[in-house]
Amino acid sequence: MGKTNKKKLGELLDSIQQNSTGKDDFKDLGQSRGHVKYGIRDDARTVAKLTESVAVHKWGREPSYFSGENNADGIYRAGKRISFLNTLIESGGITDYELREATAYLKTHFDIEINGHEGSDFKLSGSILYSYGIPFILTKAARENRRPKDLLLIGIDTREYSTTRFESNFDGSNPDKHEINGNIYYPVEAQGMFLEGLNTGNLRSDVEIQGPSIIYDGENLSEKNQILDTQGFNGGKAWS
Amino acid sequence: MTNYEWKLEKGKYSFLPRIIDKRFHTSQPDWAKYAVVLHELVSEEAEYNSTGSKIPAASEMLDKMSGDCQDQTLLLTNLYYDAGLDIRIVSLSKINEDKGHVLPQVGVPVDKNEATDILRDTYQDLFDTRPNKMAWTTSRKPYFLADPVWSDYIGDRSSLTGSYIEEDGNSWDFHRVKFKQTIDSPNSPSESSNQRSTASQSRNRSGEKMGFLESLDCFADAVAESL
Numbered sequence: 001m002g003k004t005n006k007k008k009l010g011e012l013l014d015s016i017q018q019n020s021t022g023k024d025d026f027k028d029l030g031q032s033r034g035h036v037k038y039g040i041r042d043d044a045r046t047v048a049k050l051t052e053s054v055a056v057h058k059w060g061r062e063p064s065y066f067s068g069e070n071n072a073d074g075i076y077r078a079g080k081r082i083s084f085l086n087t088l089i090e091s092g093g094i095t096d097y098e099l100r101e102a103t104a105y106l107k108t109h110f111d112i113e114i115n116g117h118e119g120s121d122f123k124l125s126g127s128i129l130y131s132y133g134i135p136f137i138l139t140k141a142a143r144e145n146r147r148p149k150d151l152l153l154i155g156i157d158t159r160e161y162s163t164t165r166f167e168s169n170f171d172g173s174n175p176d177k178h179e180i181n182g183n184i185y186y187p188v189e190a191q192g193m194f195l196e197g198l199n200t201g202n203l204r205s206d207v208e209i210q211g212p213s214i215i216y217d218g219e220n221l222s223e224k225n226q227i228l229d230t231q232g233f234n235g236g237k238a239w240s
Numbered sequence: 241m242t243n244y245e246w247k248l249e250k251g252k253y254s255f256l257p258r259i260i261d262k263r264f265h266t267s268q269p270d271w272a273k274y275a276v277v278l279h280e281l282v283s284e285e286a287e288y289n290s291t292g293s294k295i296p297a298a299s300e301m302l303d304k305m306s307g308d309c310q311d312q313t314l315l316l317t318n319l320y321y322d323a324g325l326d327i328r329i330v331s332l333s334k335i336n337e338d339k340g341h342v343l344p345q346v347g348v349p350v351d352k353n354e355a356t357d358i359l360r361d362t363y364q365d366l367f368d369t370r371p372n373k374m375a376w377t378t379s380r381k382p383y384f385l386a387d388p389v390w391s392d393y394i395g396d397r398s399s400l401t402g403s404y405i406e407e408d409g410n411s412w413d414f415h416r417v418k419f420k421q422t423i424d425s426p427n428s429p430s431e432s433s434n435q436r437s438t439a440s441q442s443r444n445r446s447g448e449k450m451g452f453l454e455s456l457d458c459f460a461d462a463v464a465e466s467l
Contacts, residue, residue, distance in 0.1 A: 005280075005366065005367050005368070006284070008263050008264065009277075009280055009281050009284055009285060010285070011263060012259065012260065012263055012264075012277070012281055013281060013285050013302070013305070015259045015263075016253060016256070016259065016302060016319075017302050017303070019253075019255045019259065
C-alpha cells in the first residue's frame with residue numbers, strides 16, 4: 001500500500017475517533033448544565049468507567065454490593081454480587097431496552113453477572129445521592145428499601161436535570177444544588193467533576209464525604225476517599 | 241455462545257459514509273468502497289494482542305487499536321454495520337488444536353461473480369493492488385471473508401487455509417464451525433443504489449431479512465472462490 005493511502009487510513013481513523021462521542025466528550029459534561037450529549041450507550045460507558053475506577057480499582061478486591069437495607073452505619077457488604085450503577089432518570093425511568101444495552105455493556109467489558117429485576121423494578125424513582133459530588137440514582141427497589149437479590153443499579157444521570165426532579169427526589173432543602181464542604185455544586189458540575197477525575201485518574205481531593213462513615217472490612221474508607229458514600233440522602237442517613 | 245450483536249454500538253458511527261466519501265474516491269459502488277476501506281483500516285491500523293475473553297466495544301478498540309480476533313472482529317463488524325453493510329460472524333476451530341477463531345464476513349448486494357470484479361476494481365482504484373483469489377460463502381447472498389487478522393484483503397483465505405480452513409483441492413470449508421451470527425444493517429445497500437446496477441436485479445437479496453440473530457451449531461453453506 002502506498003504511503004498516501006496509508007496516510008488516508010490514519011486520517012480516517014483520527015476522524016472516526018473525533019466524530020464518535022468518545023472520551024473527549026467527558027470534558028464537556030460539567031460545562032453545560034442540563035444538557036449532555038450522551039445516549040444510552042455512552043451512559044453505559046460512563047457506568048462502566050465508574051465501576052472500573054471505583055468499585056474495582058479503588059477497592060482493590062472483589063466488588064461489593066450495597067444491601068439496600070437500613071445501612072445507617074454505612075457498611076458495605078462484600079460479596080460476589082456487585083453494586084452497579086445504572087442509568088437514567090428520564091421520566092418513567094430506564095426502559096427495558098436501555099437496561100439491556102447498559103447491562104450488556106457491563107457484561108461484555110467486565111464479566112459481570114447481572115440477574116433479575118426485569119421491568120418495573122428497574123424503573124427509577126430517581127433518588128439521587130451525592131458522593132464525591134456525583135449524583136447517583138437508586139433503583140426503585142432500593143428506594144423502597146427492598147433488597148435487590150442480585151443487583152443494585154445506581155447510576156450517573158447524564159440527562160437533563162430538572163428542579164422538579166430534584167425537589168421530589170432530594171431532601172427538599174436545597175433542590176437545585178448541593179453543598180459539599182462549604183462548596184456549592186450543581187448536579188452536572190459535580191458529575192463533570194467526577195468524570196474529570198476518571199479521565200485524569202484523580203478524583204477531586206476537595207470533594208469529601210460527609211455523613212456516616214463507610215466501613216469496609218473494618219477499614220474506614222471514607223477517610224481515604226476510596227468508596228462511594230451515601231451522604232446527602234435523607235439527611236445523611238443512608239437508605240433508611 | 242457469545243452474542244456479538246449485543247455488543248455493537250449501533251448507530252454510533254453512522255457518520256462513516258460521509259467521512260469515507262470525503263477521503264476515498266472511486267467509481268465503484270459505495271458498499272464496495274466501505275467494505276474495502278474499513279477492512280483495510282482495521283487490518284492495517286489494529287495490532288494483534290491477546291486480550292482474553294473480554295471484548296471491548298468498538299469505541300474502546302478505536303482508542304487503543306489493539307486486540308485479538310474477537311476484539312478486531314467486533315470493531316470491524318460495528319463499523320460495517322454503521323456503514324450499512326450486512327455482516328456474518330463465524331466462529332470456528334483450529335485444525336488439530338483446541339483453539340478457536342472468530343472472523344467477520346461481509347455480505348454483498350450483488351452476484352458473487354460481479355462482486356469479485358467490483359471488489360478487485362475497488363482495491364485497484366483505492367489501494368493500487370488487485371487481489372487474486374477471493375473466497376466467499378453463499379446462502380441467501382454471498383458473504384466474503386473479511387478477517388481483519390488473517391485476511392490481507394476481502395476474500396483472502398490464504399493465511400487461514402490449513403489452520404482454520406480445510407480444502408480438498410476443489411473446494412474449501414471452515415473447520416468445525418461453532419456458530420455463526422448474521423447481522424443485517426438496516427441501511428444495507430440495494431443494488432439499484434449502486435453505480436454498477438445491472439440486470440441482475442432479480443438477484444438482489446438485500447431486502448430479505450433472515451432474522452435478527454441466527455445461531456447454529458453448524459451450517460452448510462456452499463463455499464466457493466473466484467480466481
